[in-house]
Amino acid sequence: MRSQSHEQRRKDSIETTFRILLLGDSALTIEFGNEIDQKINARAIAFAETIVRQRWNGIHDIVPTYRSVTVHFDPLQWDSATLAKRLKTLPRREPGRAELHGILHEIPVLYGGEWGPDLEEIATFAGLQPAEAIALHASIYYRVYMLGFSPGFPYLGLVPERLAIPRRATPRTKVPAGSVGIADRQTGIYPTATPGGWQLIGRTPVAMYRKTRSNPCLLKPGDSVRFKPIAQDEFDHLSREGRHDND
Amino acid sequence: MKELPPAEIVVLKGGWLTTVQDLGRYGYQHDGVSVSGAMDSFSTIVANRLVGNSDQAAVLECTLKGPELLFEQETVIAITGADLSPTVNGASVPTWQSFVISRGSRLSFGPPQSGCRAYLAIAGGIDVPLVLGSRSTHYASETGGLQGRPLQQGDALRGGNPGPFINRQIGAELPDALRPRYGHAATLHITPGPQVDCFGEQSIRMMMSSDYTVSPQSDRMGYRLAGTKIARKGLDQFISDGTAMGALQVPPDGQPILLMADRQTTGGYPKIAVVISGDLPFAAQLVPGDRIRFAQCSVAEARATMRRQRADLDAALPPHVQQLRSDGTRSQ
Structure with a gap:
């Protein structure tokens, strides 16, 4: 009896964090909360994994984001109500180590100069010397909350309050591949050259995204990232080893 | 031959x-x-x-x-x-x-x-x-x-x-009866979006009773629509989540963006509504300057429309045997 009530309680506690939203006739979003929070994000990632493991036919994509999972399906094979019902009966579990911390990646970054053209502005915003701003950015572990915006772009957080500079008023038309940027409490890495409005602090020579690989992204949601400041010669050496996909 | x-x-x-x-x-x-x-x-x-x-x-x-x-x-x-x-x-x-x-x-x-x-x-x-x-x-x-x-x-x-x-x-x-006719105005059926609650009743009514124009800033990624401004209820920061083709997202200027094929996978603007799958081929044929009017629809109706369209097509032109390749399901 005791285990049953415990089971019931456990189920209830997860159920309250779970609501299903319609995203048209071909997608559902399962929302676990309304804030950027490690535990909520880990729940979303764990649930996305659970859905992946069902290997249901007619499911096109399962996309974990900050606090939700979007499931894209073929509307000729599924209807929203049936899928929602199936999702509700899936086993729930509290996230484990994999979803809470993932794999730790150390990402080398050449800070400032032409590689991080906004370093001075970021330092001024923070009221720090450029070297102190670099040290602060590289001092903590960031969580990969999600991938989005462009192939392999990781949304990392949370940036120390002091460095949380807003986006640039006018986005750049082309941000070079490998650029490391800050936008409020988020930091991210541009895997390919794209337009972008984040403030650029440095650049990594490590390829984030290779479309020729079946597993094209280096980082996964739930992973941890720490930036390691490197000098020009090391940047050049590493650049020769692993080029970005479309420089 | x-x-x-x-x-x-x-x-x-x-x-x-x-x-x-x-x-x-x-x-x-x-x-x-x-x-x-x-x-x-x-x-x-x-x-x-x-x-x-x-x-x-x-x-x-x-x-x-x-x-x-x-x-x-x-x-x-x-x-x-x-x-x-x-x-x-x-x-x-x-x-x-x-x-x-x-x-x-x-x-x-x-x-x-x-x-x-x-x-x-x-x-x-x-x-x-x-x-x-x-x-x-x-x-x-x-x-x-x-x-x-x-x-x-x-x-x-x-x-x-x-x-x-x-x-x-x-x-x-x-067959002629199944060939779509493209004009310079289209009625697109929509279902309520995941963040419809971010918008007031009044805003939604205005959107449903207004014409929107496809602006020149439109491409395969999305169409910027010009028309009656859609106001948010609050100014709470919205946390990025999953997008879909047909989603109507509303940036702070209140002019909706219809997300199309090349859309980003996630987006930071709330989505007020989503155009039904069966109407997206018509949306795809609009050019800048064309007008859009929205009509409400349930997800069940959306699905029925999609199924009917496909059944009509299958009856007229049956699908050919699939070649050996991915069937579009998740590969991992």
């Missing part, structure tokens, strides 16, 4: 925006990889069925000003979607119908008569490498298609192996 060899095509002119597309790159949105694919999936499927291809075969999506192509092998083609005044060696050719194009012929296009995007299917499909399970071009990330970019002068394209019953396909056509 003897057994057909794979098509060989030389691009004499690229046209305004001609890209290789199939039904989209599914299975990698969790990596931030956009789905892309044909804007008008209905016209793509019809074009493929008319030339004996599987629905997933790659076609050319030709935008407003079509390309000029030299066919170096005889093959069977079909053109669907927008009427961009196609001609072969200067003589008009039909749309929504397959025909033989002989060796040495030039296919070109004239002024657009209706719609925005024409689809050219070639027996055997366009043979470009599969990238992450699809041949679709996403030019923003230089992924797929022909080197990740639109066609340009001097490109060479090859076809795949035509299906076994290609001779029986010649002259196949979509």
Whole structure:
């Protein structure tokens, strides 16, 4: 009896964090909360994994984001109500180590100069010397909350309050591949050259995204990232080893 | 006609925006990889069925000003979607119908008569490498298609192996009753979006009773719509979440953006509504300046519309046996 009530309680506690939203006739979003929070994000990632493991036919994509999972399906094979019902009966579990911390990646970054053209502005915003701003950015572990915006772009957080500079008023038309940027409490890495409005602090020579690989992204949601400041010669050496996909 | 060899095509002119597309790159949105694919999936499927291809075969999506192509092998083609005044060696050719194009012929296009995007299917499909399970071009990330970019002068394209019953396909056509008519105004049916609660009743009523115009800032990624401003209830920061084709997201300026094939996988603006799948092929044929009116619909009705459209199409033009390739389900 005791285990049953415990089971019931456990189920209830997860159920309250779970609501299903319609995203048209071909997608559902399962929302676990309304804030950027490690535990909520880990729940979303764990649930996305659970859905992946069902290997249901007619499911096109399962996309974990900050606090939700979007499931894209073929509307000729599924209807929203049936899928929602199936999702509700899936086993729930509290996230484990994999979803809470993932794999730790150390990402080398050449800070400032032409590689991080906004370093001075970021330092001024923070009221720090450029070297102190670099040290602060590289001092903590960031969580990969999600991938989005462009192939392999990781949304990392949370940036120390002091460095949380807003986006640039006018986005750049082309941000070079490998650029490391800050936008409020988020930091991210541009895997390919794209337009972008984040403030650029440095650049990594490590390829984030290779479309020729079946597993094209280096980082996964739930992973941890720490930036390691490197000098020009090391940047050049590493650049020769692993080029970005479309420089 | 003897057994057909794979098509060989030389691009004499690229046209305004001609890209290789199939039904989209599914299975990698969790990596931030956009789905892309044909804007008008209905016209793509019809074009493929008319030339004996599987629905997933790659076609050319030709935008407003079509390309000029030299066919170096005889093959069977079909053109669907927008009427961009196609001609072969200067003589008009039909749309929504397959025909033989002989060796040495030039296919070109004239002024657009209706719609925005024409689809050219070639027996055997366009043979470009599969990238992450699809041949679709996403030019923003230089992924797929022909080197990740639109066609340009001097490109060479090859076809795949035509299906076994290609001779029986010649002259196949979509019945007139199933051919879409494209005007300069469209009614798009919408279901309430995941963040409909971010908007007031009044805002939603205004949106439903107003016309919106497709602005010049519209492309394969999305259409910026101009019209009655849609006001948010509060100014709470919205946390990015998953997007979908057809989603109407509302940035702070209150002018909605209709997300289309090349949309980003996640977005930071709340989504007030989503256009139903069955109406997206019509949305794909709108050009800047065209008008949109929205009509409410339930998800059950949306699904019924989709099923009816597909059943009608299957009855008129049954699908061909799938070639050996990914069926579009998640590959991992």
